Amino acid sequence: MITKRFLFFLLYFAFTGIIINAQDMNFNEYIHRLIEGGEQHLGSDNQSINVNVFGPDMTFRDTIITNPLFLHPVFKPGNMMPEKEIVPFKPLIPDKKCWISSFESALKFSENSTSDNWHSGPTKTTILNVFARNIVKYDYAKDRIKLDNTLELRLNFYNAPNDTLRQYKVSDDLLRFHSNFGVRAFNKWHYTLDAEFKTQLFNNYQENTMIKQVGLLSPYTINIGLGMKYDLTKQYQRIDRSLVISVNIAPLAYTYMSAISDSIDWGRHGFPKDEETGMYKNYLSKLGSTVDFNMTLKPNREVTWKSRFKYFTSYDRVIVEFENSFDFAVSRFFSTLLYLHLKYDDGVTKVNATDSFLQWNQLLSFGFNYKW
Numbered sequence: 001m002i003t004k005r006f007l008f009f010l011l012y013f014a015f016t017g018i019i020i021n022a023q024d025m026n027f028n029e030y031i032h033r034l035i036e037g038g039e040q041h042l043g044s045d046n047q048s049i050n051v052n053v054f055g056p057d058m059t060f061r062d063t064i065i066t067n068p069l070f071l072h073p074v075f076k077p078g079n080m081m082p083e084k085e086i087v088p089f090k091p092l093i094p095d096k097k098c099w100i101s102s103f104e105s106a107l108k109f110s111e112n113s114t115s116d117n118w119h120s121g122p123t124k125t126t127i128l129n130v131f132a133r134n135i136v137k138y139d140y141a142k143d144r145i146k147l148d149n150t151l152e153l154r155l156n157f158y159n160a161p162n163d164t165l166r167q168y169k170v171s172d173d174l175l176r177f178h179s180n181f182g183v184r185a186f187n188k189w190h191y192t193l194d195a196e197f198k199t200q201l202f203n204n205y206q207e208n209t210m211i212k213q214v215g216l217l218s219p220y221t222i223n224i225g226l227g228m229k230y231d232l233t234k235q236y237q238r239i240d241r242s243l244v245i246s247v248n249i250a251p252l253a254y255t256y257m258s259a260i261s262d263s264i265d266w267g268r269h270g271f272p273k274d275e276e277t278g279m280y281k282n283y284l285s286k287l288g289s290t291v292d293f294n295m296t297l298k299p300n301r302e303v304t305w306k307s308r309f310k311y312f313t314s315y316d317r318v319i320v321e322f323e324n325s326f327d328f329a330v331s332r333f334f335s336t337l338l339y340l341h342l343k344y345d346d347g348v349t350k351v352n353a354t355d356s357f358l359q360w361n362q363l364l365s366f367g368f369n370y371k372w
Contacts, residue, residue: 130156135153136151147180248291304327320342342358
C-alpha cells in the first residue's frame with residue numbers, strides 16, 4: 001500500500017513537470033522565494049530571471065491554482081515567461097500644509113506721549129488712552145518659493161480736555177500692508193521682491209485749530225525694493241525659547257508718497273518744495289536703497305521682544321525707523337506692553353532752527369491680548 005502511494009506521488013510530480021535542482025535549493029526555499037518574489041537564481045547554469053508571483057489583486061491561493069508558473073516550472077533558456085510590469089503602490093498622502101496664518105489682537109488702556117515734531121501731530125503725556133492693535137499674517141512656503149504677507153492696524157486715541165474744538169484726538173494711527181516674495185538662492189538666502197504700503201485712517205488736527213496734520217490716505221507711502229533676504233529661525237532646547245530674524249537688503253528701491261487731501265501739513269511729512277513757486281509738491285518720488293530688519297525673541301513663555309529697523313536712502317535724504325515692543329504676559333489673555341518708536345527724517349521742514357530731525361513715540365499699556 002505504501003509502495004502504491006509512493007509511486008502515485010512520483011507519477012504526479014513527473015506529470016506536472018516540477019523539477020527542482022536540489023543542489024541549489026530545497027523545495028521549502030523554492031516556495032519561500034516564490035512567495036517573496038524578486039530575482040531567483042535557478043538551475044545549475046545560474047540563469048537569473050525575474051519571477052512575478054503575485055499580481056496587485058492576487059492572493060497566495062490564487063497563485064498556487066492559476067499561476068502558469070506551476071504548470072510549466074522548468075526554467076531553461078528560451079522557455080521563460082515574459083515579465084509582467086508591476087505598478088508600485090503609492091499611499092494617498094495629502095500635500096503638506098503650505099499656507100500658514102496667524103492673528104494677534106490687543107485692546108488695552110495706555111499711557112502715551114510723543115515728541116513735538118511727531119509726524120502725525122504731537123501728544124502730551126496722557127493716561128487712560130484706548131490702544132488697539134491687530135496683526136494678521138498669511139505666509140506661503142513650498143519648495144523654493146516663499147511669500148510673506150502682513151497686515152497691521154494700530155490705533156491709539158485719547159480724551160482731549162484742552163482742545164476746545166473736539167473731545168477726542170488720535171495720537172497713533174497706522175494701516176500697514178507688507179508683502180515679500182522670494183525664491184530661494186542658497187542656504188537661508190532668497191532673491192526677493194519687497195513691497196510695503198502704509199497710511200492713516202483718521203483725521204488728526206492741530207490743537208484748537210482746523211489745521212489738518214494727517215487724514216485718510218493723507219499721506220500714503222509705497223515702497224518697492226528688489227534684492228535679497230536672509231531668514232533665520234532658531235529653536236533652543238527649551239521649548240518656550242525661540243529666535244526669528246529676517247534681513248531684507250534691496251539695493252534697488254523706489255519710494256512714492258502722496259496724499260488725497262490738499263489741506264495737510266506738507267512740511268511735517270517731508271514733501272519737497274517747488275523751486276519755482278515755493279509751494280509744497282503733493283507727491284514725493286525717490287529712487288534709492290532699503291534695508292529692513294525684523295526680529296522676534298522669546299526668552300521664555302511670558303516675554304516677547306519684537307524689533308523692527310528700516311533704513312531708506314535716496315542718497316540725498318535719509319529716513320530711518322526703529323520700533324521696539326516688549327510684551328509681558330500676565331496670563332493667557334492679559335499682558336503689559338512697552339512700546340518705543342523712533343523715527344529720523346532729514347527731509348522734514350523745521351519750524352525752529354533748534355528743532356530736531358529725530359521723532360519719538362512711547363506707549364505703556366495693559367489690557368486684553370489674544371493670539372492664535
